[in-house]
Amino acid sequence: MKTTQTTPAVERAATRPRLEAGSDKTIWLFLLALVILFWVPEFILSMEWPEYWITFLTEVFIWSLFAVAFNVLMGYTGMVSFGQAAYLGIGGYTAGLLLKKLAWMPFWLGLVAAPIGGALAAAIIGYFCIRRTQIYFAILTLAFGQIVYLIAFKWYDFTGGDNGLIGVPVPEWVKDPTFSNYYKFVLVIAIVAVYILWRIVNSPFGKTLSAIRENPERTGFIGVNVKRYQLYAFMVAGFFSGLAGALMMVNERSVYPDLAHWTQSTQVLLMSLLGGVYTFFGPIVGAFLLQTMDADITQDYPEIWQLFLGSVLILILFGLPGGIMGFIQERDFASSDDYATRMRKLVLTFSRKFWFFFAGVLFFTAFFSILVEPGSWWISEEWEFELTNLITWGIIPRTIVQAVIGGIVFALLLRGVRAFSPICRVLMLLCSLAPLALHIYLGTPLSGILISALLVLFVYLNLLHADLKAAFGRQHRMELRTAPSVS
Known part of the structure; x- marks a missing residue:
């Protein structure tokens, strides 16, 4: 029996x-x-x-x-x-x-x-x-x-x-x-x-x-x-x-x-x-x-x-x-020892990669918000590009510096994104670019940075949970297959 x-x-x-x-x-x-x-x-x-x-x-x-x-x-x-x-x-x-x-x-x-x-x-x-x-x-x-x-x-x-x-x-x-x-x-x-x-x-x-x-x-x-x-x-x-x-x-x-x-x-x-x-x-x-x-x-x-x-x-x-x-x-399964152990492993595995991505998103949104905000120190609504204008020669060096910083920031962003699967990369990029477009439209850089940070953190926690749930399910199925039947 x-x-x-x-x-x-x-x-x-x-x-x-x-x-x-x-x-x-x-x-x-x-x-x-x-x-x-x-x-x-x-x-x-x-x-x-x-x-x-x-x-x-x-x-x-x-x-x-x-x-x-x-x-x-x-x-x-x-x-x-x-x-x-x-x-x-x-x-x-x-x-x-x-x-x-x-x-x-x-x-x-x-x-x-x-x-x-x-x-x-x-x-x-x-x-x-x-x-x-x-x-x-x-x-x-x-x-x-x-x-x-x-x-x-x-x-x-x-x-x-x-x-x-x-x-x-x-x-x-x-x-x-x-x-x-x-x-x-x-x-x-x-x-x-x-x-x-x-x-x-x-x-x-x-x-x-x-x-x-x-x-x-x-x-x-x-x-x-x-x-x-x-x-x-x-x-x-x-x-x-x-x-x-x-x-x-x-x-x-x-x-x-x-x-x-x-x-x-x-x-x-x-x-x-x-x-x-x-x-x-x-x-x-x-x-x-x-x-x-x-x-x-x-x-x-x-x-x-x-x-x-x-x-x-x-x-x-x-x-x-x-x-x-x-x-x-x-x-509901968060109280099990298996859950706690897997959570620690997942956090240690993904935390360093995640913080690369998290820092990249913050700097990415901050950089471009400064770049496109009208009336800021970067763009003057009264300025027009003319080689004879002294302001132009003051802006060109800053443009080069901003481009270099932007490239470094974008490299950080991509380094963090590569840690995840392709679908997660697309989702994470959307989570960073959608708020970016929003706060560019509103002209409020700080709100865009905060929204980007919260969305990325939210997606990251969901990825942790999804990976944990998948691992938990795989091990449970393996236990059921290998467990001897009790007669």
Whole structure:
């Protein structure tokens, strides 16, 4: 009789405590988050910080709800939708139109109607979209999403067209000048909604969705109506997306067609990818980080926000495919002695080569930032190249010196890059050149150097982890092959 041997990693996975749906631990964690976050406005006001931070956190909660709802569709069911913003817009317009057109409509009834409208729209659109799979499904969702956007953009008599719905009536308590009342209102709704979604994805229904994501054909063979479950997932995502749209409408006291634009779908997709598409709380982390970067970048450089989003997407797909929460969860085997030993060896092996590359990137970006920065000691906007100009003869020697320094720096850069595989070389060079182009455009050398340093360090740590994981997997497979069977 043969018995199977369990590895330490399997034993740790079996004994690791999990947050099961409906468990006391899960409920208390949600309640603890509610209690702590509930008093944040008082803390901000007591510290005399700007009320902007209360509004910012309110938007983060709304986007977190939208991202978690979207991830039910993408992360748990495996359906990538490029038109999820349609239900965000439908929810916002449903609540806005009811509250503005029907003066007798209670505020709470308008909010209740928004998610219902989102779910109904998702049922209709999803009925057609789930007939196709993969890229065809994604294109269909994008097409339907743009149809919703164009209806809102062109129907002036009903939706207000490109002017949107302005001046939607809201209760007086929402108009609190400190914004703390609406913050607490959104916080309670968001946490309750996220908890409901947590229960859904950890229920038998949610486990079935995960099975459909992994293998829809096999799931169908065991008697599951795959299309019906996909439609239900579509409706769940549409319901909570509509609720998020209504909360956004109240926060702005207005709603515009841009709420249903495909760029909003791209943004929530990035939130899920950044935080971790196969984790429940990953989209919340991604929403917080992306909204923070949005507020920081668009305040000073709004014209590069879309460029920044594209760069973030590329870096996530190449450097962090599992997202931040997925990266953290993969550290489960970090407590083993084998992991610590291999980590020390890898650090000693790569550290010297890495620092060559790291120093090369720093000097490379610093050198070229000085070279191209307008108005610096190197380039004068009033200077023109003329042989009779004395300034020219002062600049030529400095040009030669700069070229020599640049060549040395570039040699350092290449020496470090050669230590890694070809694909890693390309990735590392992109990580150094992309921020270089960014800070050349912005004219801020220091920011470019810092961004380059952080990106290179990030890629290096991921390379260490990838090599370590590969080595760990190879040794584990070898142990399984050579281990004698126990009879």
